[in-house]
Amino acid sequence: MSTKFIAAVVQAAPVLFDLEKTLAKTADLVTAAASKGAKLALFPEAFISAYPRGLSFGTVVGSRSAEGRETWSRYWNSSIEVPSKATERLGKMAKNSNLFLVIGVNEKDTVSGTMYCTMLYFSPKGELMGKHRKLKPTAAERVIWGEGDGSTLSTFSTSLGRMGGLICWENYMPMARMAMYQKGIQLYLAPTADSRESWQGTLRHIALEGRCFVLGCNQFVTKEMYPKDLQGIQDLETQPKLMSRGGSVIVSPMGEVLAGPLWNEEGILTAEIDLDEVAKSKLDFDVIGHYARNDIFDLSVKNQPEIREMDKPKN
Template sequence: MTTSTIRLGTASPGTQATTAETLTQLEHIAWQAASKDIDILLLPEAYIGGYPRGTHFGCVIGSRSAEGRDEYLRYFQSAVDLGDTVGDGAGAGPAWVNRELPSDTVPGPDTGGDPNDIPNKRGDGTREELERIALETGVFIVTGLIEKTGGSMYCSVVYVCPTLGVIGKRRKVMPTGTERLVWAQGSPATLRAVSTIIRGVRINLAAAICWENYMPLVRQALYAQNINLYLAPTADGRDSWLSLLRTAAMEGRCFVLSSNMCVRNTPAPNGHAATPTNPDQADEPDGIAPDALPPARAGPHHRRSSCVTEEGFEIALPGAAPTPSPLSHEPHHRRRRLSVLDQDGNEIVLPCSPPSPTSSSSKPRVRRRSVLDDDGNEIALPCSPPSPTTTKPTTHPPPVPIKPTNFPKPTFTSRGGSSIVSPFGDVLAGPQWEDDTGLIYADVDFADCIRGRLDLDTAGSYSRNDSFKFAVQGLDLTPLPY
């Protein structure tokens, strides 16, 4: 890196079980970013508090369930309190950022009856924790979170500077689809960009959250403020998302940084893996879900339980000894017919020749010779009739090794897809698929944003602002300086 190069980084972590655990994970990621000299780190939409993928909170038109209300209560309790107000959906704005709001500490035994023991103490301490992490790691952190205030929840993003602390916050203007069931609409006034200076380079940055990026006027509101870093935290993990990021980068002649959670399927109480139910904001699970596999067969010929290792090998699990069938006089291990597994993991029983009239049940059964085709399937070869002078084979052919079958891969509720794109639409890093622990980053020269405006300045002369007038209620569109 040179003194004029800025390193942008992003990751695809999933929300943890509690806010405390998520903040601990966030701190670990920030220290990882610091060790790689990352200057600005973006984390996903709703990372703190959680994205309620796949739930409906017991709601249908005209009816709500008691269980759904309890689920909503738990989700509300997991949201964070940053100490801001509702306002008109924008909160208190600069008064909150500058800690000018009165303390919300309740007088009581814990404060000695004096609410001013902690000046301007507001919220649950999440803001202060984020500021501490940014200060200690030296990383400018932008993260999505679920914010609660005044009985409502907002899908928000905070900008946390290592030296100044929180310098801005915005709330999602348009929750998508059923997100509107639990998230309030934020004010467009929160689309205001913020600035930071790193190694003498001024960076004007602003965020559009998830499907706000599909709103052309939201994108234009960011371009008009002369941003050079466009942030897109999201819950959309489809392949098509990258094309939108490249469009925004080329439209705004800015670097685009996007982050989405990578969430592995985990067994639910019924033993089935969780799968996404909203294809518009969650990609389909990759591979075959456990409940899509053929059921085990009952009876004395059932297949033993097994599991699959990370390398794709099937391991048989110990089970109870089979009970001989009353209809057969042969031992169980000699009654099982040969079988192979196809590419989908299904067991296929191979045909067998009828027993010879002269054979005895006490004679050992000879396994037929076989070969493997290019797909790893075992094919039994025809066998020659036994020699009249031979009563039993003298030797057994050596067993033919069977290559591992391609078993279903682990499935994901969300595959991630975090990416970094240049002002010319080039993908500099990512998409980061199926990786919930790593970091991706790129060294960038912000002068490229000016180079790109040689022929395209969407918010300036190219916009024909002499003919087209653009305004946003409550938002100052005055361009930020370079």
């Protein structure tokens, strides 16, 4: 089995608040990534169907507005259930392009009425392998997203390597990162909405700390992309024309930037991933091995799922 393959990070915007058009755009982007030879394609946080940057949903401390509830309703209706016909379509995209597809979605729980910021994993066979729900939404995100739990700290052992990841500022949670490292992660996926320069340092640190490949992926979004008839659109009056400038990047286990960062445009970055580099990088540092000091430290994670064996050839 070859240890080398092409990975892609897709920096783009959805068709904001429009599920059908976003799914159609996603299909085109998956095909484009495959045409570049990608066997793994990562999409940004909340790509289906919006990261609602700049919107208040009519909320202030102590009150909510009727207009804000209309904004929420439209956001809810452009999100997806898991599983559903929408996830079946995403699975077919992965199968048709023969790649692993990992994509950020707004997941609606129609029983509880809660929405989650979720990362979905699809195999080249079109199977929904699993999902990860963001453990801790940041700041005002807590108005719109519920909290995930340890049962979705998902990691998958695949023909490309052991993959998993965390969403945006979850990656600032040391224990959450360590939970991923404990599973021997080799392909660390970090979709985000953070386009700050400081985020680049975070991704390089994770690569060096975990001795893993890190794929960071963000949206490129302008104010003009928001639907003009969106309730609450006036919230954007004080926002800049460029809402998210991107910054997608691929980093090696030694902290070397292999592709990107990509700024101020949509695009697909690719890089050759060689899993042999993971083993080489651990000569002098292995966070769960000879640097772990298990005689001193112990991390226990509640409700953590087992590593799933996916799409691996049988001996």
